[in-house]
Amino acid sequence: MTGFRFNLIPIKEPLFFIKLVEWLTAIFAFGSCINFSAENIVSVFCGDGKNQTLPAKFHYPFRLSQSPLIDHNATLCDRVVNTTYLTGDSSSSVHFFVGVGVFCFLYCMFAGLVYLGYMHIYKNSDLGPILDMVITVVVVFLWLVCSSAWAKGLQNIKDAVDSEGIAATVALCQEQNITCQVTEFATVRGLNMSVVFGYINTFVWALNCWFVYKETRWYSQKNFSQPGPTRHPTVI
Template identity: 45%
Template sequence: MSSFQLNLNPLKEPLGFIKVLEWIASIFAFATCGGFRGNTEILVSCPKSHENKTITASFGYPFRLNQASFKALPDVNVCGIDWKTQVLIGDYSSSAQFYVTFAVFVFLYCIAALLLYVGYTNLYRDNRKLPMVDFVVTLVVTFLWLVSTSAWAKALTDIKVATGHNIVQELGPCKQGVTCSFVSVTSMGSLNVSVIFGFLNMILWGGNAWFVYKETSLHSPSNTSASHTQGGLPPPTGM
């Protein structure tokens, strides 16, 4: 294996430059999703005491909403009901974790690929297997970005419904004499951004597939084949 030799020229070419963009986009993808924390608030009116109190359910990544119970401060019970037993509906951890975990793996792969591009440029371009592996991985990653982002986008839509005003209709106490009114839910703008970056990553990887393909033997014939093609008949062996 050749020794490490720093060469920044590949970063000026589409192959390396787009890889840097993919690396940055993957960071935004998992950071905007994995770092989210939010609350949904409901105003509870007690029919007997005529008190109005706000109860809050906190939720966030990995969005196991069925484990997010309501809390009322400073009182534990509101209207004689223990709201800790009341939770949001749904478990969307599989889609969220798949999306974030995949984005982290892409982040690590981009680092490894960039290290190969700028540190072992000659090895990458002289070895026929490395560009082919890079090309196959690029196609697989493009497809998985589509799958993971689509799954996460669907889950996000369901999360918005489960934490929005429809939650009032699902809580048992709100159906049994207690008046409940939806107050607010934390803005999910960062989660919308995570979906956007997911599809942006898919576009970047899909576009980069062409530049990776150009490095493979599928696009560039071997030196032997090239010499035969350009040289025509082999030189005579003698009289």
């Protein structure tokens, strides 16, 4: 009763199918940001007509305060500018987001193994479905929180590397007759998609709560306790 019994029947059930969907959406969520690297091109317009450019590089895990914008005391507009770093640090929010995604990725594989090899134990025990239900509810909450945190962190990144953020970071850009403007924007489509998939994961895991709940004793006891239709004797 406790051994591994490989069975493909659960593949046809929603419980397994939705775990496969969760596994894929988790990959898309954290995979869209962990290898991300890009740069905006900042044009510095000097008052004497000279133009110079700076690369505003940003990459995972987005510790912008450690990303140099001006390095090695460069000369800009005939002025020596000290080493200057971008402003902000979104590493905590993106690490939280990626951590939840990796956990869900691993848990879906573990749950899929249980469904395919130990479904006879899963369905005949109270602990398995209840534990699955509790984890699913907790994951819904975690996806909602980490997606919201990462969405805010991503917005902070965008603000830090746009024209206003660069101008506020570089003291030279605040002088008269000197303008700093981002003239080439890197695409952040992958980061935007990571946030979208974060909220998709929230929805999918919330939907999964129903299918896991149907496997628990709470659902079976509720259906068992419901009275059947009352039949009245026929009067002749």
